[in-house]
Structures are given as structure tokens and as C-alpha cells.
Amino acid sequence: MTTYFIDGQFTSKDSLNISIDDRGYYFGDGVYEVVKVYDGELYTAEEHFGRLFQSAAKIKMAIPYSEQQLIDIAKELIKVNEVQTGHIYMQVTRGASARVHQFPAAAVTPVVTAYAIHNPRPLSNIEGGVSVKSVDDVRWLRCDIKSLNLLANVLAKQEAFEAGCAEAIFVRDGVVMEGSSSNAFGVKDGVVITHPATNLILNGITRQVVLRLCKENGIPVEERAFTPEEMYGMDEFFITSTTSEITPVVLIDEKAVGAGMPGAVTRRLQEAFARQIPLSVAGE
Structure with a gap:
């Protein structure tokens, strides 16, 4: 019990x-x-x-x-x-x-x-990647607070689920923000790009871990706003959260990301992340 x-x-x-x-x-x-x-x-x-x-x-x-x-x-x-x-x-x-x-x-x-x-690690998603759907960000202006007010997130996740996607990506005023329960990262020409930690996103703990891993592994990072058009043109894309870890995104709004498979930078970060957790778990 x-x-x-x-x-x-x-x-x-x-x-x-x-x-x-x-x-x-x-x-x-x-x-x-x-x-x-x-x-x-x-x-x-x-x-x-x-x-x-x-x-x-x-x-x-x-x-x-x-x-x-x-x-x-x-x-x-x-x-x-x-x-x-x-x-x-x-x-x-x-x-x-x-x-x-x-x-x-x-x-x-x-x-x-x-x-x-x-709750086992989502190894299938981590290995093969997932599809996501962009949605309008209709949330309030204090997304930095991890509050119980999640109705807008729930509606966005449901919209993505009904479209056969694993996650919804919020877009506010022409800017990509984050996922309904994750942070969002693009990779272009070897540079990791993610929205800065403002009041409009939650500064995820796994997001912070990824930024640290980038620094430790010499992977350049830009914390800046980027548009949906830039998102569609990324070489790689991935989402992060406590339960999803570092999950590659292979389709955005039914458009293939890069070659349509997890990319080299994403794999490098996944490997660096796995080295931090117990080997018995990393090898599940």
C-alpha cells in the first residue's frame, strides 16, 4: 500500500x-x-x-x-x-x-x-524522439512560478495529444517559449539555442543541468528569443524536464527536424546526462 x-x-x-x-x-x-x-x-x-x-x-x-x-x-x-x-x-x-x-x-x-x-525512464522517447505541436501561449505572465494553475498547460497538452504528439510548444507574440511541461531547445550549426529564463518561462531544473553540461562539454549556447520559422529550420530540437530528461524532437507541426532523427549534439548531451546518474539506471 x-x-x-x-x-x-x-x-x-x-x-x-x-x-x-x-x-x-x-x-x-x-x-x-x-x-x-x-x-x-x-x-x-x-x-x-x-x-x-x-x-x-x-x-x-x-x-x-x-x-x-x-x-x-x-x-x-x-x-x-x-x-x-x-x-x-x-x-x-x-x-x-x-x-x-x-x-x-x-x-x-x-x-x-x-x-x-x-516511474521508469522514458527510454523509447529518449532513443527515438517524439513529435510536437506548436500552440498559442495564452498563459498568464508569471510562468516562472511553478504554481498549481495549469489549466492552460493542460489544454495545450490535450491539443497536442489529439494531434498524435507528445508535447505542445508554446508560441507567444511570434516567439517560441517552452513546452506545456518542458523546456525547449534548438540546435543550429552546433549552437544550442533556448529562450532566456524570464517571467515568461519556467527555469526548469533539467534546463539548468543542460546549460551546465553544455558549458562543461564546450557546446556553445545562446539564450535568446527565436521564432517559429527559426524553429522549423533547426538542425536539431529537444525538450527537457524532470521526467522526460533530454528527449529529441524529430517532428514539429508535421515537419521533419533536420534529418528527421535525433542529432549529434542532442546525443552528446544525453550521454553527458546519463553519466551523472547511477549506471544501473542509465543502462535500463
């Missing part, structure tokens, strides 16, 4: 007690993180939980635990649920109170909920 964490206690799913008055339910008033687990260990935990606190601060919400306490909770969930390859989901809502838009009184304590699940 899966063990969950909520409001200071480890419990079973059947015993979960989530209030109908939780502001996460009413308003999406909260933030969250997804942290990858490799070989029973958290990957980039400090970066993820650090961003959780940053997101909470941006919406003026105090998390009732320290960063280390949240990491310890995540580790306990991994242990009791015997997760080897998977991920931690953790969210913090502003708490339960009467449904009014303004913040509740200070006495209302934010609610932390978390679980650990098995």
Missing part, C-alpha cells in the same frame, strides 16, 4: 483527509515540485526544493517546514514506498479557509502534500 505525506503525517491513500475548503482546490493557490529518483536517491533535490521556496515566496506564502525537512520527508517516502526509479511529487497550498479571494488569516497554516511513485 502506497504511503503518502499530508499535513505532518505519513498515511495511506484511504486515510487522506483533504479539506473541501483547501485553497488549492478553490483557487489553485499553491506551488509544487516534481523531483526525480534514480536508484533510490533524489536527483538535484536542493535545486528543486530551493525553487519550491522561491515559488512560495513569489506568491507570498510561507512553507511551514525547512528545505532540509522537506528533503527528509521525500527520502522517507522513497524508503517506505521502495521506489528505485520514479519521482517525488510535493505541493504546498495556502491552507483551508472560507472561500474568499484575499489571503486567510495568519493562523491558517499552509498544507504540504507529497508522494513517491515508480
Whole structure:
């Protein structure tokens, strides 16, 4: 039986007690993180939980635990649920109170909920690549906050799914932004190109890892805006996220990317990424 964490206690799913008055339910008033687990260990935990606190601060919400306490909770969930390859989901809502838009009184304590699940690496997508579809970016202007307000992302992902694609790529005012649940990268003449980390995209942890790997491996990078026309003309394209790692894109809007197969720079970055995780997992 899966063990969950909520409001200071480890419990079973059947015993979960989530209030109908939780502001996460009413308003999406909260933030969250997804942290990858490799070989029973958290990957980039400090970066993820650090961003959780940053997101909470941006919406003026105090998390009732320290960063280390949240990491310890995540580790306990991994242990009791015997997760080897998977991920931690953790969210913090502003708490339960009467449904009014303004913040509740200070006495209302934010609610932390978390679980650990098995989730194998998406090796088929990593190896063979995926198709994506561009969609209009109708989200709000604070995409840098990893909040629970994901309806626009859900609609975009569904549009891509109905078109037989794995991901939607947001385009705002003629500029390629990111995926509905990923960051987007193009490669042109050996240079990796990605939108800069502004308020209009989420600065993904895997995005940050990729930029570091580029630096360590002498791969030039340009963090700049680029257009859909440039996107279609890229030699390579890939998306990144905690659960998708570095996934090549071989078709964009039914147009082949480069030769229509994962490219050399993408493969080089995948290999560099795999060297950071346990060999038993990298070789799955």
C-alpha cells in the first residue's frame, strides 16, 4: 500500500483527509515540485526544493517546514514506498479557509502534500524522439512560478495529444517559449539555442543541468528569443524536464527536424546526462 505525506503525517491513500475548503482546490493557490529518483536517491533535490521556496515566496506564502525537512520527508517516502526509479511529487497550498479571494488569516497554516511513485525512464522517447505541436501561449505572465494553475498547460497538452504528439510548444507574440511541461531547445550549426529564463518561462531544473553540461562539454549556447520559422529550420530540437530528461524532437507541426532523427549534439548531451546518474539506471 502506497504511503503518502499530508499535513505532518505519513498515511495511506484511504486515510487522506483533504479539506473541501483547501485553497488549492478553490483557487489553485499553491506551488509544487516534481523531483526525480534514480536508484533510490533524489536527483538535484536542493535545486528543486530551493525553487519550491522561491515559488512560495513569489506568491507570498510561507512553507511551514525547512528545505532540509522537506528533503527528509521525500527520502522517507522513497524508503517506505521502495521506489528505485520514479519521482517525488510535493505541493504546498495556502491552507483551508472560507472561500474568499484575499489571503486567510495568519493562523491558517499552509498544507504540504507529497508522494513517491515508480516511474521508469522514458527510454523509447529518449532513443527515438517524439513529435510536437506548436500552440498559442495564452498563459498568464508569471510562468516562472511553478504554481498549481495549469489549466492552460493542460489544454495545450490535450491539443497536442489529439494531434498524435507528445508535447505542445508554446508560441507567444511570434516567439517560441517552452513546452506545456518542458523546456525547449534548438540546435543550429552546433549552437544550442533556448529562450532566456524570464517571467515568461519556467527555469526548469533539467534546463539548468543542460546549460551546465553544455558549458562543461564546450557546446556553445545562446539564450535568446527565436521564432517559429527559426524553429522549423533547426538542425536539431529537444525538450527537457524532470521526467522526460533530454528527449529529441524529430517532428514539429508535421515537419521533419533536420534529418528527421535525433542529432549529434542532442546525443552528446544525453550521454553527458546519463553519466551523472547511477549506471544501473542509465543502462535500463
